[in-house]
Amino acid sequence: xxxxxxxxxxxxxxxxxxxxxxxxxxxxxxxxxxxxxxxxxxxxxxxxxxxxxxxxxxxxxxxxxxxxxxxxxxxxxxxxxxxxxxxxxxxxxxxxxxxxxxxxxxxxxxxxxxxxxxxxxxxxxxxxxxxxxxxxxxxxxxxxxxxxxxxxxxxxxxxxxxxxxxxxxxxxxxxxxxxxxxxxxxxxxxxxxxxxxxxxxxxxxxxxxxxxxxxxxxxxxxxxxxxxxxxxxxxxxxxxxxxxxxxxxxxxxxxxxxxxxxxxxxxxxxxxxxxxxxxxxxxxxxxxxxxxxxxxxxxxxxxxxxxxxxxxxxxxxxxxxxxxxxxxxxxxxxxxxxxxxxxxxxxxxxxxxxxxxxxxxxxxxxxxxxxxxxxxxxxxxxxxxxxxxxxxxxxxxxxxxxxxxxxxxxxxxxxxxxxxxxxxxxxxxxxxxxxxxxxxxxxxxxxxxxxxxxxxxxxxxxxxxxxxxxxxxxxxxxxxxxxxxxxxxxxxxxxxxxxxxxxxxxxxxxxxxxxxxxxxxxxxxxxxxxxxxxxxxxxxxxxxxxxxxxxxxxxxxxxxxxxxxxxxxxxxxxxxxxxxxxxxxxx
Numbered sequence: 403x404x405x406x407x408x409x410x411x412x413x414x415x416x417x418x419x420x421x422x423x424x425x426x427x428x429x430x431x432x433x434x435x436x437x438x439x440x441x442x443x444x445x446x447x448x449x450x451x452x453x454x455x456x457x458x459x460x461x462x463x464x465x466x467x468x469x470x471x472x473x474x475x476x477x478x479x480x481x482x483x484x485x486x487x488x489x490x491x492x493x494x495x496x497x498x499x500x501x502x503x504x505x506x507x508x509x510x511x512x513x514x515x516x517x518x519x520x521x522x523x524x525x526x527x528x529x530x531x532x533x534x535x536x537x538x539x540x541x542x543x544x545x546x547x548x549x550x551x552x553x554x555x556x557x558x559x560x561x562x563x564x565x566x567x568x569x570x571x572x573x574x575x576x577x578x579x580x581x582x583x584x585x586x587x588x589x590x591x592x593x594x595x596x597x598x599x600x601x602x603x604x605x606x607x608x609x610x611x612x613x614x615x616x617x618x619x620x621x622x623x624x625x626x627x628x629x630x631x632x633x634x635x636x637x638x639x640x641x642x643x644x645x646x647x648x649x650x651x652x653x654x655x656x657x658x659x660x661x662x663x664x665x666x667x668x669x670x671x672x673x674x675x676x677x678x679x680x681x682x683x684x685x686x687x688x689x690x691x692x693x694x695x696x697x698x699x700x701x702x703x704x705x706x707x708x709x710x711x712x713x714x715x716x717x718x719x720x721x722x723x724x725x726x727x728x729x730x731x732x733x734x735x736x737x738x739x740x741x742x743x744x745x746x747x748x749x750x751x752x753x754x755x756x757x758x759x760x761x762x763x764x765x766x767x768x769x770x771x772x773x774x775x776x777x778x779x780x781x782x783x784x785x786x787x788x789x790x791x792x793x794x795x796x797x798x799x800x801x802x803x804x805x806x807x808x809x810x811x812x813x814x815x816x817x818x819x820x821x822x823x824x825x826x827x828x829x830x831x832x833x834x835x836x837x838x839x840x841x842x843x844x845x846x847x848x849x850x851x852x853x854x855x856x857x858x859x860x861x862x863x864x865x866x867x868x869x870x871x872x873x874x875x876x877x878x879x880x881x882x883x884x885x886x887x888x889x890x891x892x893x894x895x896x897x898x899x900x901x902x903x904x905x906x907x908x909x910x911x912x913x914x915x916x917x918x919x920x921x922x923x924x925x926x927x928x929x930x931x932x933x934x935x936x937x938x939x940x941x942x943x944x945x946x947x948x949x950x951x952x953x954x955x956x957x958x959x960x961x962x963x964x965x966x967x968x969x970x971x972x973x974x975x976x977x978x979x980x981x982x983x984x985x986x987x988x989x
Contacts, residue, residue: 420580446546465549471554521557531547540561544557608621667752669750672744680695713737719735780805836876846881858899895921963984964984967981967982
């Protein structure tokens with residue numbers, strides 16, 4: 403209801419009138435009450451203090467031994483006109499100064515039920531005249547001790563009925579004035595608000611037409627004040643916006659389709675560095691939405707200064723490469739707009755995967771070459787010795803032949819593991835999922851590795867925390883996971899160490915942990931343990947016959963089952979490998 407400016411202006415004027423009349427009314431009513439109190443106190447003070455005859459009469463009457471209250475009543479009755487006693491709203495009462503008991507007065511019935519007011523109590527305690535002190539009290543009163551002791555108190559009480567009637571009349575007048583004021587305020591504010599809102603309504607209509615694409619409508623300037631200036635500025639803005647949109651529309655038609663469908667990012671900046679356009683690919687690569695993209699210096703200024711790119715003659719291009727949010731981006735920068743460059747165009751190509759593949763390829767070739775070169779060198783050396791030495795002792799020849807067989811087996815393992823990983827990479831792995839007993843799988847693995855652990859004097863244990871349920875998995879591959887994990891634990895745990903296997907079930911899955919007290923793994927090496935051919939101690943791994951592919955294969959198998967494998971380790975404190983598998987793996 404009050405969303406329109408006109409309604410709010412009218413409401414504001416009405417509320418202003420109500421507020422002003424409320425303040426004036428409150429001020430007048432308080433002034434009347436304050437005047438009534440001051441007039442009562444002044445009258446009583448002047449009568450009891452300044453009128454010597456009256457004061458002397460009261461003192462003499464109080465000194466009468468016989469029926470002093472009656473004599474006091476006669477004196478008070480003689481001065482009733484001065485005191486304003488009318489027996490309707492203002493009466494006097496003669497009280498005992500010690501107890502405050504009613505003795506006589508102008509209203510016997512009210513006196514019989516008269517309560518000891520604060521004014522009476524103050525007069526009794528201080529033996530001095532006391533008057534009403536607050537405007538908000540329901541009555542006006544005065545208590546004056548009389549007599550030599552004093553023995554009596556003359557108490558005068560006004561019910562303030564006349565003042566209440568006056569306040570009611572005054573309130574009625576204020577309400578009537580308020581109604582008339584509201585009527586006039588409504589009419590004036592309506593006319594005033596209409597004069598203000600009509601130009602604003604024209605502006606609103608013009609803005610609506612502009613939003614719909616109509617820039618030909620020109621608003622009428624009705625005045626020369628601030629609203630008139632605003633209307634003229636609005637017309638000028640509409641004309642400028644129309645011309646600007648025509649220019650932008652022409653460029654958008656040329657580049658829109660190309661920008662939207664390019665996989666490479668394209669961003670255009672004006673000659674002063676302001677962003678002009680960017681396609682979704684550029685926003686994704688730079689990690690900045692176009693509506694929040696800042697100047698060229700803030701986005702690409704670190705690669706090449708803007709003036710340097712603008713000064714490059716066509717068809718030359720500046721190429722830069724940098725890393726943004728973990729992605730390697732190759733940026734080609736060139737000016738556009740002919741001889742007088744109008745801006746800079748940036749073409750962004752994400753080469754992260756290409757760099758990663760190149761790095762992996764180089765590392766793979768290097769690792770494979772290194773791993774195969776060592777056994778090949780040994781085989782060649784021992785074979786040459788056997789072929790060139792005719793009188794070689796039989797035991798030595800047999801030992802050399804065994805070395806050749808071992809190195810050949812080592813090469814076979816490397817090739818076999820590489821083929822396995824290749825099948826994982828290309829999705830060619832043959833899976834045989836079936837329902838099998840995890841407890842039996844672990845028991846078979848434990849029995850197969852127990853002899854190897856005993857050779858090094860390890861304390862080798864297997865414990866089931868609770869009964870293990872059957873799982874759906876490729877049994878041979880799961881056994882391969884635990885063989886690879888246990889082989890590492892046995893190899894990298896010094897002689898007479900401890901290797902513990904524990905397994906249990908939780909939720910819709912099972913878990914298996916292999917814990918040892920071996921040499922452990924430094925924190926910086928933990929994230930790379932599942933990389934192919936990565937080994938913390940290469941010399942030790944080669945001595946023990948490791949290829950650096952076991953954990954990579956183990957993770958591929960666990961991932962294929964929908965599980966996870968986690969390694970926690972610290973140097974000198976041992977290593978714990980945790981494998982979690984679902985009860986029903988999906989092939």
